[in-house]
Amino acid sequence: MSTVLMLKQRPAFPAAPIDGSCLCPDRFAGRARRDVERLPVLVGRSHVPLADLFHVSGDGTEAIEVEGDLSSFARVGASMTRGSLVVRGAVGPRAATGMRGGVFLIEGAAGDHAAEGLAGGLLRIRGDAGDHLAAPVPGSPRGMNRGTILVEGSAGRMAALRMRRGLVAVAGDLGEGAACGMLAGSLFVFGKLGRGAGGLMKRGTILALGGMDPLPTFSPAGTFRLPFLEIFFEGLVAAGFPVPPRARRAAYLSHVGDASGGGVGEILVPGGTP
Amino acid sequence: MQISGTFIEDTYAEAFTMRAARLVITAASERWATIAARSMTGFATSVIGCGCEAGLEGPAPERTPDGRPGVRVLAFARSSDVLEDQLMRRVGQCVMTSATTACFDDLPSEETVRVGSLLRFFGDGHQVSKVVDGALLSAGGGATPTSRERRFWRIPVMDGEFLVEDRFGVRKAVAGGNFLVLGRTPEVTLSAAERAAEAIRKVPGVILPFPGGIVRSGSKVGSKYKKLSASTNSPYCPTLRGSVKTALPDDVACVLEIVADGLTLEDVRRAMAAGIRAACGDGIARISAGNYGGKLGKHLVHLRPLLEGTTG
Numbered sequence: 216m217s218t219v220l221m222l223k224q225r226p227a228f229p230a231a232p233i234d235g236s237c238l239c240p241d242r243f244a245g246r247a248r249r250d251v252e253r254l255p256v257l258v259g260r261s262h263v264p265l266a267d268l269f270h271v272s273g274d275g276t277e278a279i280e281v282e283g284d285l286s287s288f289a290r291v292g293a294s295m296t297r298g299s300l301v302v303r304g305a306v307g308p309r310a311a312t313g314m315r316g317g318v319f320l321i322e323g324a325a326g327d328h329a330a331e332g333l334a335g336g337l338l339r340i341r342g343d344a345g346d347h348l349a350a351p352v353p354g355s356p357r358g359m360n361r362g363t364i365l366v367e368g369s370a371g372r373m374a375a376l377r378m379r380r381g382l383v384a385v386a387g388d389l390g391e392g393a394a395c396g397m398l399a400g401s402l403f404v405f406g407k408l409g410r411g412a413g414g415l416m417k418r419g420t421i422l423a424l425g426g427m428d429p430l431p432t433f434s435p436a437g438t439f440r441l442p443f444l445e446i447f448f449e450g451l452v453a454a455g456f457p458v459p460p461r462a463r464r465a466a467y468l469s470h471v472g473d474a475s476g477g478g479v480g481e482i483l484v485p486g487g488t489p
Numbered sequence: 490m491q492i493s494g495t496f497i498e499d500t501y502a503e504a505f506t507m508r509a510a511r512l513v514i515t516a517a518s519e520r521w522a523t524i525a526a527r528s529m530t531g532f533a534t535s536v537i538g539c540g541c542e543a544g545l546e547g548p549a550p551e552r553t554p555d556g557r558p559g560v561r562v563l564a565f566a567r568s569s570d571v572l573e574d575q576l577m578r579r580v581g582q583c584v585m586t587s588a589t590t591a592c593f594d595d596l597p598s599e600e601t602v603r604v605g606s607l608l609r610f611f612g613d614g615h616q617v618s619k620v621v622d623g624a625l626l627s628a629g630g631g632a633t634p635t636s637r638e639r640r641f642w643r644i645p646v647m648d649g650e651f652l653v654e655d656r657f658g659v660r661k662a663v664a665g666g667n668f669l670v671l672g673r674t675p676e677v678t679l680s681a682a683e684r685a686a687e688a689i690r691k692v693p694g695v696i697l698p699f700p701g702g703i704v705r706s707g708s709k710v711g712s713k714y715k716k717l718s719a720s721t722n723s724p725y726c727p728t729l730r731g732s733v734k735t736a737l738p739d740d741v742a743c744v745l746e747i748v749a750d751g752l753t754l755e756d757v758r759r760a761m762a763a764g765i766r767a768a769c770g771d772g773i774a775r776i777s778a779g780n781y782g783g784k785l786g787k788h789l790v791h792l793r794p795l796l797e798g799t800t801g
């Protein structure tokens with residue numbers, strides 16, 4: 216049985232986004248409905264009870280469904296570690312920041328800095344994601360560290376910055392500067408990949424099914440069929456993520472780099488016969 | 490009790506608890522996966538002298554982790570430590586060296602042993618790990634929400650990469666399920682044993698670790714030589730009939746043993762029942778089983794209740 220929240224009305228866009236970090240299974244679980252309704256939400260400089268913004272149905276559980284456009288809410292699902300959160304609409308910036316577990320499904324688009332500092336769990340965005348997807352939290356030397364992010368639309372610039380571990384898969388296009396300073400992990404882009412991807416990367420894998428021109432600091436290493444890709448593709452397909460058939464069992468031209476980062480990362484683009 | 494004219498002795502097989510791992514070996518073709526599996530399981534007939542017992546279980550499930558053709562292998566050893574050592578050696582020397590192969594765990598379990606985690610050092614620093622997150626594995630609905638992450642090692646080799654899973658699941662299993670086929674001539678006994686082996690190969694979760702699934706040198710515990718823990722099963726050797734206390738009727742000229750190891754006792758029981766039924770027939774005087782007075786093995790499989798379909 217899920218806890219269902221319905222946005223009463225889309226708030227007039229305030230000077231600062233509403234802090235939606237209380238929309239999180241960890242905060243709801245085990246609370247009576249009345250306690251859920253009293254959860255404080257930071258709007259501007261003051262706290263208001265959750266019930267001022269949402270109709271709440273049912274007691275608090277680890278499964279939350281939210282109906283409405285939350286694009287003016289920041290930090291929805293922040294620091295969640297368990298359970299499931301479904302938002303039937305868009306969400307604002309920094310959704311799933313610090314997420315460490317559970318499943319977070321966004322039926323619409325996500326704002327900038329989604330999955331900032333993500334360290335576990337599954338974030339799935341049916342629409343587009345903004346800039347700085349899976350970025351490091353400010354001041355951190357590492358970005359995403361474990362977990363899976365699936366974007367069924369496109370995403371903006373500077374995704375997966377200094378990524379350490381995990382998988383980011385984007386069904387559409389991805390903007391410039393993706394996976395800069397990547398330390399490890401996997402970034403799969405099934406659409407077009409913007410310029411400058413993988414700059415200063417040390418290790419890790421960038422798969423660009425739509426092709427790209429790697430930076431001159433990457434060296435072609437040959438064309439291969441790589442069995443490990445199929446493991447990820449199997450997982451993605453089982454999860455219902457749209458993996459293009461031409462990606463399967465294909466040969467990929469591997470570019471190794473970034474030499475200027477002293478790295479042994481790889482950018483894979485569709486190749487000919489190995 | 491008789492089946493197709495063959496007498497079933499009122500005795501039991503004595504089987505042992507062991508630790509088992511199940512591997513899927515894939516390759517560019519099933520032929521190469523089979524070559525690797527046969528090489529890996531070649532000298533793995535008995536824990537007495539080989540460290541582990543292993544065999545080709547059959548074709549891999551329809552969907553292998555990397556989508557290529559493959560085969561399943563089962564390996565059994567006395568402890569998890571020994572199994573880890575054996576898997577590391579056998580996967581390293583026989584699977585990694587086989588062209589185009591990859592090797593995956595196929596036995597979900599809380600207890601695991603290291604395999605890729607040890608073999609990765611062959612990559613001389615160029616090895617790369619890939620982790621498939623538990624969240625993605627459980628997102629497909631094919632696994633529980635607590636699915637552990639799976640780590641794989643990509644070890645550079647001269648034909649590309651050898652992909653091997655970091656850890657392999659280990660479970661308690663049952664080894665040493667057995668029965669003896671006592672025949673009137675060597676030819677008819679071998680033929681019956683072959684029928685039995687063929688029938689058992691159709692039972693999932695079971696392997697026959699000995700060559701062709703058949704043992705001619707069955708053993709008894711102990712020896713007149715102190716350094717040997719096992720020696721020839723003299724009561725069942727027809728050539729010793731006049732010099733030792735024999736267990737053979739006058740009309741028996743040959744004995745062959747079938748040994749089956751399985752993931753569960755029920756698997757072993759199914760295998761024994763299928764094998765015995767297939768072996769019975771013309772020229773087979775009786776079916777017996779190897780045991781040590783019930784003192785060594787935890788699992789006793791009584792032949793008659795087994796074949797009557799009752800608990801034995």
